[in-house]
Amino acid sequence: MAALAIGLTTAGGAVAEEGNFLTNMFKYGGPTVPPSQPKDLGEPYCPQVDVPEGGAAIRSFGGKGGDNASLRNQVTLGRIARECNRLADGGLSVKVGVAGQVLLGPAGAPGRFEAPLQISIKYGDKVVATRARRVAVSVAPGEAQGLFTVVEDGLIVPPAMAEDYEIVVTLGGSPAKPAPRKRKPAAPPAEAAGAAQ
Incomplete structure (x- = not known):
């Protein structure tokens, strides 16, 4: 039982790694990391x-x-x-x-x-x-x-x-x-x- 728990923990650790297939599926909805988007610069300045x-x-x-x-x-x-x-x-x-x-x-x-x-x-x-x-x-x-x-x-x-x-x-x-x-x-x-x- 202890060996099984250790195995699950190790597997859980692997799943949490960045770039992992499963992580990418959960985070980005696909197997790969999408290209980075330009940062949102917020609302444009628009004076009276x-x-x-x-x-x-x-x-x-x-x-x-x-x-x-x-x-x-x-x-x-x-x-x-x-x-x-x-x-x-x-x-x-x-x-x-x-x-x-x-x-x-x-x-x-x-x-x-x-x-x-x-x-x-x-x-x-x-x-x-x-x-x-x-x-x-x-x-x-x-x-x-x-x-x-x-x-x-x-x-x-x-x-x-x-x-x-x-x-x-x-x-x-x-x-x-x-x-x-x-x-x-x-x-x-x-x-x-x-x-x-």
């Missing part, structure tokens, strides 16, 4: 979006600037969301969504408006990635506002900067102006049309 002072709105006036009675329109940022995903090299891919609106002022009129929007990734004073675009917003007749939504994806943060960077969104440049209307070609003069017949 920063809107610089003066970068949340653009106002356009007719006549005397700063007089509310002459305000034509105001473009403002609304909700801003971001999503950060870790890349295989340790860097990040950042996605930013921006919602905003155009409000007509007392001197405003319905139409189509444009405003410059910039989304940047900064590391200290260095701009790592930036996207600039003009958002177009339409305000229909009888309405006082129009809405816009912008989504920018694939803003890349290098691995060395992935734990200490900023996301910056700003409205900037010249004030929002009605988009230039396409002029229709002038109709041919009546005499020329008669001559053609």
Whole structure:
């Protein structure tokens, strides 16, 4: 009986050895040790979006600037969301969504408006990635506002900067102006049309 107990203990010791067929079956679900996986780096750093002072709105006036009675329109940022995903090299891919609106002022009129929007990734004073675009917003007749939504994806943060960077969104440049209307070609003069017949 003692010999049997010793035998079982020895066999038990053998089963516990690393790399043993039985151990691998229990631990990994197969006869061999799977290749090592890259270590989990945890949740990616994804800072709140920063809107610089003066970068949340653009106002356009007719006549005397700063007089509310002459305000034509105001473009403002609304909700801003971001999503950060870790890349295989340790860097990040950042996605930013921006919602905003155009409000007509007392001197405003319905139409189509444009405003410059910039989304940047900064590391200290260095701009790592930036996207600039003009958002177009339409305000229909009888309405006082129009809405816009912008989504920018694939803003890349290098691995060395992935734990200490900023996301910056700003409205900037010249004030929002009605988009230039396409002029229709002038109709041919009546005499020329008669001559053609």
